[in-house]
Amino acid sequence: MKNLGLTILLASFLSYPVIAEEPIGHGGHAKVKAAKKAEPKHVTPKAEPKKHEEEKHESAKHVDAKPQAHTVHWSYEGEHGAEHWGDIAGNETCKLGKVQTPINIMTRSVESAPISPIRFNYTMSNGEVINNGHTLQVNFKPGNSIDVDGTNYALLQFHFHAPSEEGFDNIRYPMVAHFVHKSAEGRLAVVALLFTVGNENQILKNVFAKFPPHEGQKADIPNLDLGRIFNGSQKYYSFMGSLTTPPCSEGVKWHVLKTSQEISLNQLIDFKSLYPENARPFQPINNREIRVSE
Numbered sequence: 168m169k170n171l172g173l174t175i176l177l178a179s180f181l182s183y184p185v186i187a188e189e190p191i192g193h194g195g196h197a198k199v200k201a202a203k204k205a206e207p208k209h210v211t212p213k214a215e216p217k218k219h220e221e222e223k224h225e226s227a228k229h230v231d232a233k234p235q236a237h238t239v240h241w242s243y244e245g246e247h248g249a250e251h252w253g254d255i256a257g258n259e260t261c262k263l264g265k266v267q268t269p270i271n272i273m274t275r276s277v278e279s280a281p282i283s284p285i286r287f288n289y290t291m292s293n294g295e296v297i298n299n300g301h302t303l304q305v306n307f308k309p310g311n312s313i314d315v316d317g318t319n320y321a322l323l324q325f326h327f328h329a330p331s332e333e334g335f336d337n338i339r340y341p342m343v344a345h346f347v348h349k350s351a352e353g354r355l356a357v358v359a360l361l362f363t364v365g366n367e368n369q370i371l372k373n374v375f376a377k378f379p380p381h382e383g384q385k386a387d388i389p390n391l392d393l394g395r396i397f398n399g400s401q402k403y404y405s406f407m408g409s410l411t412t413p414p415c416s417e418g419v420k421w422h423v424l425k426t427s428q429e430i431s432l433n434q435l436i437d438f439k440s441l442y443p444e445n446a447r448p449f450q451p452i453n454n455r456e457i458r459v460s461e
């Protein structure tokens with residue numbers, strides 16, 4: 168039975184096209200299984216039959232829901248899965264919004280534009296990783312920021328999704344980190360850093376090693392070298408979008424870095440053993456402009 172869990176785990180992430188050459192020696196069986204799966208979201212063993220009724224008492228309770236993930240009753244599958252988020256009161260934007268994230272970027276149809284580079288004012292920092300019931304999130308005190316298009320945005324937190332929520336040419340990556348920033352005026356800017364499977368990520372090593380296994384648990388992450396986290400090309404795709412979790416608020420400026428970083432297979436498993444799949448499906452682009460830095 169021990170191996171069954173691992174097989175399901177491997178199947179669940181190998182079922183996504185993975186761009187990295189995979190240094191996987193022991194996943195052959197899982198890979199064959201995964202290749203037959205047309206709908207990867209049904210791979211996870213705890214999937215429940217979907218119901219379409221709304222829970223009225225839940226609706227009333229969340230009328231004033233704020234964008235704090237754990238105050239809202241939602242999940243990635245079953246009756247409160249992504250296709251039903253908009254039915255939970257306070258989250259109507261999830262179904263009515265026209266500028267939603269994540270999106271799939273068809274890279275050939277995006278024209279390069281003279282958009283300004285992101286300046287990362289990141290430094291050695293102490294963070295705190297929390298298991299919030301939907302992901303693992305590393306929170307920061309003020310001290311890090313980005314400058315883009317003449318606006319300064321302070322880093323609040325970063326968190327992970329597996330597989331990546333954003334796609335390039337219909338391909339999702341094994342994992343993504345979303346760095347969430349806020350300007351003095353309260354506008355949000357997210358930088359998405361995609362991960363392929365390869366070498367162990369040294370900068371994030373302590374974060375992966377300290378993932379708290381249970382919802383609500385926290386752990387300190389001292390001396391995280393944020394200044395070295397974006398050490399490749401910083402060219403990026405830019406578009407307007409939303410939060411990718413309820414309440415799906417719009418007006419979020421997105422920056423998806425073209426160059427990915429690596430994490431090891433063990434690091435990916437460390438995350439997926441807690442969150443096997445926490446990615447919202449692609450949302451319609453609806454004629455919005457996507458730009459890529461030259």
Ligand SMILES: [Zn+2]
Pocket residue numbers: 326327328345411
């Ligand atoms: Zn996110």
